[in-house]
Amino acid sequence: MPMNRPSAILASAILFGLAACGGGGGGGGGSSAPPAPPPPPSPPPSGGSGPTYTPGVYEDASLFKDQCETPRTGVDIEGNPFPDEAGSLLEELLWLRSWTDETYLWRTEVPDLDPDNYTARVPYFDDLKTSAVTASGEAKDDFHFSEPTEDYLAARNSAPSPAYGASYAILAATPPRDVRIRYVEPGSPAAEIVSGQQNLIRGTRLLSVDGIDIVNAASQAAVNQINAALFPDTVGESHTFTVSDPGTSATRTVTLSAANISRQPVIRTSVIPTATGDVGYIVFNTFSPFSSEKQIADAMQTLATAGVTDLVLDLRYNGGGLLAVASQLSYMIAGNSRTSNRTFELLRFNAAAGNINPVTGEVNSPIPFYRTGLGFSLTNGASLPTLDLGRVYILSTGSTCSASEAVINGLRGIDVEVVLIGDITCGKPYGFYPQDNCGQTYYTIQFQGVNDKNFGDFADGFVPANSSFAFGVETPGCVVRDDFQNQLGDTSEALLAAALQYRSDGTCPALPPGASADPSGEKGTASAPDETLGARLELPEPDVLENNMDLSMPGDYRGRSQ
């Protein structure tokens, strides 16, 4: 029988007191286990030998947690013992049902599914979500998935991984294919200078690999070989590419040998002199590694020291990561006075949770604008630099997602003007806590981030004001096609040039008639890929240099159309 709420709180208080006072005896007995989440309605009296499904009645998920049809034994790759106990498929399904009811953001929109109609856990989980759609016609919840816990743990413990240090854009997935380089990691094999020429640069088109025609190969077997070469499995694995660089039809040959690559969150910081003052420019590609805290702070310090009067923040390939670093970045942009006593983001859980985080059981406190290092890679408490800006120019594409969008929303919440240059963002105001049960890790939307103005409805993304999209949150700025002809940071590069133009006179460059800002042809007016011409080339999920929640290609808005 689960404890009722007051009992649970009192028990927690007692445990807390005992743990806190008993620390002198050789290590203390405190545990970090959170108190129990809010209980569901009281269950019916149990009369049978095992759990049963009763429509409309949701027992406490903790009753079914770790009661496994096939219990694991031993420890996981992080050294933690498996908590599994002998149970049944029914208990696993009942746990999913109750856990969803307790923690899913849209719990009231989930059908009450009879577990007896299912013979496996994943299909049951897949159905435990809302079927509502957004204004764009897309599924309200298309972030609902699961994977084996073994895979989840392997992925989060895998960095660094073998790669060349190049991020790919597939502009055409079927013949004639167009595979380009988006950017290269500093210090990686892709960035190596050979005979005065960098191996790969932004915009370099990959034409063939090991003699296989990347552009025209038709068979699935050839595509598999191409993928294997693009994404090497082992350090030292070597492949030879024929490539052409932007602005030339000449080809050259490049041999790349894979090395262990860790993503660099900040790959460029520069100061752009203009007639009206210096403009800072930062390419910030991920909030995920803990090093992102220090790298973005260092970049901002460089710009603060230089005395820039404006900032162009390039988040076009930033798929998100740590909300805390997003908060720190926003503070460094906006400064002390604008952020004082304001909320960067509040995690809004389902209504039944009240002011308690139903996942951790803790009080749901707002995320402030963090003003100091938090200890990821900066010393906890270290002061952060600020630019103290009332406006910021953010470069975006459909890969600008999650924590990147939290920066946009968080700044808009304190009336910092966000000028969006590029294209509609991915539209993910949601988040979750991955949860293992019996060897499967489940991702279900549990919170929506809202800003200081209590706004977080950007499931269709933020969109520049001159866009033809009929949905998305309209934001000052310009639609501009991602430009693979120029390097990131080059003032001729289309998005950066547009930001500087908008800053100068408030105007946008003209978009070619009939053109979508999306270069991939995945939406808008471009034609769909024709798979009768040959097998479709797709990036493995996810690209080792791409941490995009929806695993989409650049400019692919999860199928949304204008």
Next chain:
Amino acid sequence: MKNPIKLILSAIATLNLVTACTTAQTSEPATLTRSDDTTLSRVKSVLAEAMGRNDIRLGAGDLTEETSLTVLPPSLGPLETSSPSIPIPFDIVTDGRHCFVVRRETGEKYRLSDVNCVAAPRAQASAI
């Protein structure tokens, strides 16, 4: 005060106050005298117990210079793009005989066995 929630919150507040007073009266901020692998291993072992997990990684900072440390959360998986994870801060304190780490958000206190520390100069201590 008939509301049971209020009564419980009052009990929590009282417990917290007692704990906080105990800590404040008997401990002062400290730094470790060494930060070699053996020492850090001992510190991590205690922190593993405190955190209830085996894999402990410390955040930035020199524990012979800083009076606090952070325990990093698990690395993000590739699909975690809106993660509220933050490091957990602990303060290093001494009662003059033993060294402890105190979990800042809860006040839970853990003794660092076989780890030496010294009270920090006042300027460092004021950071806590």
